[in-house]
Amino acid sequence: MLITRICQVSFAPVAKTYIRTTFQTTFPKGQPIRKYATEGRNFRERLAQRKTIGEQIMQPAGETAFNIGRGAVAGGAALGLGALCFYGLGLSKDASVIDQAVMWPQYVRDRIKTTYMYVAGSMFITAGSTMAALRSPRVMAFVSSNSLLSIAVTMAAVIGSGMVVQGIPYKKGFGTKQLAWIGHTALLGAVIAPICFLGGPVIIRAAWYTAGIVGGLSTLAVCAPSDKFLSMGGPLALAFGAVFAASIGNLFLPPTTALGAGLYSLSMYGGLLVFSGLLLYKTQMIIRAAEVHPLNAPHPFDPVGAAVSIYLDILNIFIRMAMIMSGGGGGRKN
Numbered sequence: 487m488l489i490t491r492i493c494q495v496s497f498a499p500v501a502k503t504y505i506r507t508t509f510q511t512t513f514p515k516g517q518p519i520r521k522y523a524t525e526g527r528n529f530r531e532r533l534a535q536r537k538t539i540g541e542q543i544m545q546p547a548g549e550t551a552f553n554i555g556r557g558a559v560a561g562g563a564a565l566g567l568g569a570l571c572f573y574g575l576g577l578s579k580d581a582s583v584i585d586q587a588v589m590w591p592q593y594v595r596d597r598i599k600t601t602y603m604y605v606a607g608s609m610f611i612t613a614g615s616t617m618a619a620l621r622s623p624r625v626m627a628f629v630s631s632n633s634l635l636s637i638a639v640t641m642a643a644v645i646g647s648g649m650v651v652q653g654i655p656y657k658k659g660f661g662t663k664q665l666a667w668i669g670h671t672a673l674l675g676a677v678i679a680p681i682c683f684l685g686g687p688v689i690i691r692a693a694w695y696t697a698g699i700v701g702g703l704s705t706l707a708v709c710a711p712s713d714k715f716l717s718m719g720g721p722l723a724l725a726f727g728a729v730f731a732a733s734i735g736n737l738f739l740p741p742t743t744a745l746g747a748g749l750y751s752l753s754m755y756g757g758l759l760v761f762s763g764l765l766l767y768k769t770q771m772i773i774r775a776a777e778v779h780p781l782n783a784p785h786p787f788d789p790v791g792a793a794v795s796i797y798l799d800i801l802n803i804f805i806r807m808a809m810i811m812s813g814g815g816g817g818r819k820n
Contacts, residue, residue, distance in 0.1 A: 551747040555755030562759045570702060573709040580711035583773055587708075590777070597776035597787050604793030605800075608671045612801070615675025620682060630680045637737065640677050647673055648794065656788040667790050674801060681805060684812040692808035699807075700800055703762055707769035715766045716774065722763050729757045754806050761802040768796050 573582060587595075619625045628636055647670040654663040682689060707715065732752040739746035772792045779787045 551751040552755075555751035559755050559758055562762065566702065566706060566762070570706045570709065573706065573711075578711060580714075582710060583708040583712050583770070586712060593781065594776050597779075597789060598773065601772060601776075601789040601792045601796075604667070604790055605797050608667075608793060608797040609800075611668060611671040612675035612678070615672040616679045616682065619676040619679035625676055626679060629677055632737075643673055644670075644677060648798075651794055652791050656786055656790055658786075663790055667794065670794065671797070678801070678805060681808055684808055688808055688812045692804055692811050695807050695811070696800065696804040699762065699803055700765065703765050704769055707766050708773075710770075712770060712774065715763075715770050718763060718767045719771075722760060722767055725756070725760045726764070729753055729760050732756070754809055758803060758806045758810075761799045761806075765796065765799045765803070768792075768799065772796070 572578065576582075619629065629640060647666070651663065651666045651670050654666055656663055729752060732749040735749040736746065736753055739749060772795075775792070776787060
């Protein structure tokens with residue numbers, strides 16, 4: 487008994503120390519410890535939390551896209567106002583359009599005057615056509631529909647009638663080209679008639695803002711040198727293609743999603759900048775054409791086609807101003 491007790495007492499500390507040193511593993515400081523039992527579960531959790539591309543573009547829209555659009559428009563407005571002050575005060579070394587207008591012969595003045603008379607006539611015809619469309623439930627039901635058939639028919643009608651107007655040779659007086667012009671501008675009035683649902687105050691305010699934008703851009707175009715904005719045709723064509731693609735994309739993606747909000751902001755705010763630039767470009771292009779077009783050319787100067795080209799830009803600016811002021815550009819209604 488005594489020998490057994492002595493062996494137990496002497497062996498117990500040694501056994502404990504041996505077991506502790508044998509089965510206890512020590513790791514150097516800073517070395518990562520991998521837990522294989524939980525790695526598979528953590529990977530599955532991370533994979534479940536990771537969003538797919540479709541989920542990311544279809545998640546609810548925020549204010550980022552609209553804030554970027556507003557910032558771009560504000561920057562464009564500041565740039566335009568600065569350019570207007572620079573050229574309006576005569577700080578440019580080159581002669582402006584107004585300076586050259588003193589030497590214009592009478593036929594150049596008549597060409598430009600006739601062009602803008604057609605622009606004013608287009609506005610009156612479109613306004614009358616819009617009022618007539620509002621009184622027709624069938625017309626309003628068709629142009630207000632979001633079906634692919636209605637969209638395709640209206641786009642084809644507008645583009646086709648515009649091509650007809652541009653394709654008919656111009657002759658003085660009232661003829662086939664003038665009839666096509668009346669039909670085209672009347673069709674535009676019927677197509678934009680649903681915008682009146684935004685309310686009278688919004689439409690009136692958008693019209694005043696559009697008048698201010700068009701007046702300021704036209705003043706800038708005539709105060710600047712005659713060829714200052716004629717080199718903008720290529721970049722503006724590319725930007726117009728992007729705006730057109732964004733407008734088509736909005737037919738399938740609502741602006742309540744992240745991607746839809748980006749496309750809508752590009753269509754609204756980007757379109758406002760693009761059509762403002764096109765108005766500058768076309769104003770100087772029409773003035774240049776009125777100056778250099780020969781009197782005895784086989785095809786005379788076409789004020790109707792020039793007026794339709796400018797008028798489409800004005801109309802697109804008005805539509806975007808109305809949509810932005812109604813809260814459709816990401817802002818809140820008052």
